[in-house]
Amino acid sequence: MEKIDIQKFREGDENLFREIVxxxxxxxxxxxxxIVRDMDDAEDIVQETFVRAFVKRKGFRGDASIYTWLVRxxxxxxxxxxxxxxxTVELDPRLSSxxxxxxxIEREEIAKRIVEAVKELPLKQRTVxxxxxxxxxxxxxxxxVLRCKEGTAKALYHFAIxxxxxxxxxxxxxxx
Numbered sequence: 001m002e003k004i005d006i007q008k009f010r011e012g013d014e015n016l017f018r019e020i021v022x023x024x025x026x027x028x029x030x031x032x033x034x035i036v037r038d039m040d041d042a043e044d045i046v047q048e049t050f051v052r053a054f055v056k057r058k059g060f061r062g063d064a065s066i067y068t069w070l071v072r073x074x075x076x077x078x079x080x081x082x083x084x085x086x087x088t089v090e091l092d093p094r095l096s097s098x099x100x101x102x103x104x105i106e107r108e109e110i111a112k113r114i115v116e117a118v119k120e121l122p123l124k125q126r127t128v129x130x131x132x133x134x135x136x137x138x139x140x141x142x143x144x145v146l147r148c149k150e151g152t153a154k155a156l157y158h159f160a161i162x163x164x165x166x167x168x169x170x171x172x173x174x175x176x
Contacts, residue, residue, distance in 0.1 A: 006062045012054070021050055024067055027135070028074050034130040035078045037119060045081065049074040064144050071137075072145045075127060082123065117167040125160035132157050 008016050028049060033042035052073050053060075060069060118126055124146065131137040131145065132153075142153040 032074050045077045068141050117164050125156050128156040129160040
């Protein structure tokens, strides 16, 4: 669990808030990027997430962790953006580059296929998949973020994995 002084946070301690931004900024960016699929939009959403968190800090009850609360804000902002426009497909900005050009091309092609498969998932499945697979977030926290039952989060993840497996089944040869 976090060791953040909730009272200091609510009072607007600027040093603590900077610490929170430093602690969670990159994780939120990667998470939001995987949902909205656009680097500029992800950056804007993360900034807006922290602005809203600071403005609404007094309303933070501490029922969930600060990170879970930030994820909820970022998720809502991401959903609002997606409803306004279609997301674009980009590669994950953290993809590593290999020394071998053929391996790099092969990895990029696999990454493109994975991005496309994730993009085709229904929004809630895509979000649960992203939170669980990339963030390793427990189902209980996912259910808090999505405001659903824990069993629903598990089912959404299961269906997302099934769809991804069907779509990417031929990639199993790369594991061998």
